[in-house]
Amino acid sequence: MHQKPSFADWTAIVEGTVAHSEHYGTLRLRVTSDFPEVQPGQFVMIETGRGLDPYLRRAFSVATLSREENSVLLGILIKAVGRGTRNLMDAHPGERVRIMGPLGHGFNNSPAEPEILVAGGVGVAPLLMLATTLADQGKPFDFYYGGRSRNDLPRLTDVRALTEEAGGRLVVTTEDGTEGIQGLVTAPLLANLEKGDKGRIYTCGPNGLMKALATLAEQFGLSGEAALETDMGCGFGACLGCVVQQVDGTYALCCKNGPVFRFEEIQW
């Protein structure tokens, strides 16, 4: 029941927000240098207002982490979907926000297998961190990145650079065809798997995408992990609000047992 505690509550200072498009931006937060290492797939709970509305913090994957001389700079990819996320997109440099983390369990990347990263829209955030880690380790990976349209592919430039650095293949899709291949991101992946591609799959994106990938993985005998998202009350295991149903019929906490789960654990 008790995992080794490795998270805390931090006061971060806003460096600024880099806008990628109308709805996406990267919030840059500076914290003290004792901020722990973040496993790709882990997340933080960020307060999005000073008062009582919005009331709860919001959960975000850590997309980038840069350890500097006396501080740590975190990059948080934000999609402005509501008041909380809009507040963060509009945060001014110098503002202070409290963030709790790093929370949860991240991806368990397997040294032996080739790796296939599949991102849907803002789900690219934890996979950006994973790609950075793999590139640093000199491990090749293929990256499949899909979105509704070209404006739903935030940080595509960084994904492209990392994939090239790792010597892997980048496949980009948009449903409306405004970037890359038209259609869903699962289509080119399926085609490549049928041609004999193998690898361990890591994904984050809409539930429909992750469920489809779990099915594909099972079909081709591949292993894989998904970084799930749920509404969260606290993010650290106190409220029991974020449960996901497992195949064995029990509930797991997305914040504490996840957010990364193996494909075969989840009742999709």
Place this chain on the structure above:
Amino acid sequence: MVKKPNLSVDLGRLKLDNPLLTASGTFGYGLEFAHLARLNRLGGIVTKGLSTLPIAGNPPPRISETRGGMLNSIGLQNIGVETFLADVLPGLKNFSAKVIVNLFGYTPEEYCALASRLDEVSGVDAVEVNVSCPNVKRGGLQFGQDPEMLYQLIRQIRQTTSKPMIVKLSPNVTSPVPLAQAAESAGADMISAINTVLGMSIDTETFRPRLATTMGGLSGPAIRPIAVRVVYQVAQAVSIPVIGIGGIETAQDVLEFLLAGASAVQVGTALFRNPRTPETILLDLESYLARKNIAHLSDLVGQLKLWEDKE
């Protein structure tokens, strides 16, 4: 030399170092958050509600944020009393916070079995009887809404345990007074109020309720005025100590409850935003007492002055 203000609380057979407890369902069993919040700064911890056997809880979605609060229908998910006693309680004994075990059942027999199980356990400083959780479709809901049923239940539980017993009241009743009086007559040592307020929210895109169970319990600052009102009504009607619960975020909120008649309080939903909330409140309470030159926090209990009262 200025004497440090006294924050200790005398609840009869339960004594607290300070009036701040954590509310059931908001801090697990306390131990797992010992690194996030200094447990020695708490007057006490009220555990997640325990049942005889573990309970899995309701299907998701279980929570929904509201303006100034949240709805929940967790469904009493808990590890069961045996796992708590074996795996958690030993660790809790290392902290100065009092341990109050919240318990519930679906029949009087279940409540009594739990109370009896805990009666001989050292390290359990009190029990809090949950008769008011609105998330369960049977059992508990009825006891807390009917004074006669509540009286019978508490009387039975009273016979199985000599631990200090708190009865936690529901706000989802026409008046809390008959229920508070029934609990007191039946032998409760303290009343805590309130549990969550029955509420509902609907997603206008999907047309579905935001909670899988349709209705759930509202908590947070939004309910504080209801909680203060119930504490006031109950404190006027009983002689036993009252513990106030409902939307506490700040020292000022705590003081409201004390003035209304509560001797101690529980902080709940606020912990989701900031687990250190009780520690901040304590510092602010100490400052307040120093500023107002009040020696003992408990001097403020029930000091509400109605408009018709003389100065």
